[in-house]
Amino acid sequence: MKKGLTVIGILLVALAISGCTKKAEPVAIPEAAPYKVAFIYIGVPGDLGWTHEHDIGRQAIDTAFGxxxxxxxxxxxxxxxxxxxxxxxxxxxxxxxxxxxxxxxxDPMAEVAAEFPKVKFVHCSGYKTSENMSTYFGRIYQARYLSGIVAGKMTKSNIIGYPGAFPIPEVVRGINAFTLGARSVNPKVQVRVVWTNTWYDPVKEREAAVALLDAGADIITQHQDTVEPQKAAQERGKFSIGYDSDMRKFVGDSVLTSPVWNWGVYYVDTVRKGMEGTWKSDQYWEGLNADVVHLADFSPLVMQDVRDLVLAQKDKIVSGSWDVFTGPIKDNTGKLRVNDGVKMSDGDLLSFDWLVEGVVGKVQ
Structure with a gap:
């Protein structure tokens, strides 16, 4: 009897314990944290130029990955x-x-990259790299050359004004490409450069453009970040060539065309590689062939024969059969710098410190 009571007691205790035990609840699996990407801008997205186009590229990342x-x-x-x-x-x-x-x-990015080896650092237009820091840019000089053809055919005074930011290789390369394009169809063209020593200063950019217009320029182009030089030309009844973005959208048909950036192509691909764990440091420098740079639509004021010239030259560049800096090329003192048929190396292009024949100005 005692044994039977003991067994019943054990069963009652077991039932009591099981009754007090909570039922298992589904385990919540935390969602993966988003991949975090930061951008450092020299200007504001509202500049309608350089920073505007980078921010369009940033938005392409949001669209691609949600x-x-x-x-x-x-x-x-x-x-x-x-x-x-x-x-x-x-x-x-x-x-x-x-x-x-x-x-x-x-240099600031290189310094910080050394302190945070697990973070990926990506720098635009520079040349310093490390295991976790890469560089990127586009061969915008190709589109610059094409826009120079338009300017060379459309100018009446044969004087083209060019407000330039700083006398560094990136800017010098663009001035030279534009001038080679203009003089390929009009050897009488002069490209007059005024240095502003700023990337983003609407007042200085406008002042430089006005000074060039006063000196006889009937077309203004630029290596600046805002539309102010374009507006100054329009107000004088003159043409212009934009830069960074399609500035005709913001100024009007007096902007004949613009060499423009398409950063989203690069940004989406680079972030995808970071998310997938396949990113590696490199030096990205593609051009018209990769669509990271291109020439904006023509103004209705650009004649069909000019358009045809530009598109034919673009085809040659994209095919790889020819590139902009192929000799013979003289500097603006008349010295032969690149022999006939010789193509300048990327190293030479990235260290450009002289101006081609037809440019009025100096690399200070």
Whole structure:
């Protein structure tokens, strides 16, 4: 009897314990954190030029990946110590990839990249790389050359004004390509350069354009970040060639065309590689063939025979059968710099420190 009571007791205790036990609940699986991408801007997206196009590229990332990514940007960051501080802050905040979109961010980014080996750093238009820092740019000089053909055919005074930001290889290369294009169809063309020593300053950009118009230019082009030089030309009843974005959309048909950026092609591919774990440091420098640069639509004021010339030359560049900096090329002192049939190397292009024949100005 005692044994039977003991068994019943054990069963009652077991039932009591099982009754007190909570039923298992589904385990919530946390969603993967978004891939965090930061952009450092020299200007503002509203400049309608350089920064505007980078921000369009950033938005392409959001469109491509949705909530799998988180992109942020900070604008108007000066080149120098402020850039170092901001890049470092993004790295400390756990951002996976950081893009710096101006040449002067190169040294600040290199410094921070050495401190955060797991973060991917990507610098626009520079040349310093490391295991976790790469560079990118586009062969915008190809589109510059094509726009020069338009200007060379459309000018009446044979004087073209060119406000330029800084006398560094990137800008010098663009001036030279534009001038070679213009003089390929009109050897009488002079391209007059005024240095503003700023990437983004609407007032200085306008002042430079006005000075060039006063000196007889009937077409204005630029290596500047805003539409102010384009507006100055329009107000004088003159033509212009834009840069960075299709500036005809913002100014009107006096803008004959524009060499433009298509950064989304590069940004989406680079972020995808980062997310997939296949990203590697490299030096990206593609051109018309990759559609990272192109020439904007022509103004209705550009004649059909001019359009045909441009498109024929574009086909030659895209095919790889010819490129812009193929000799003979003289500098603006008359010295032969590139022999007939010789194509300048990328190393030479990336260190350009002289101006071609037809440019009125100096590399200071």
């Amino acid at each position: 909530d799998k990514v988180k992109t942020v940007f900070i604008e108007n960051v000066p080149e120098g110590p402020d850039a170092t501080r901001i890049i470092r802050q993004y790295a400390q905040d756990g951002y996976d990839m950081i893009f710096a979109t101006s040449f002067g961010y190169m």
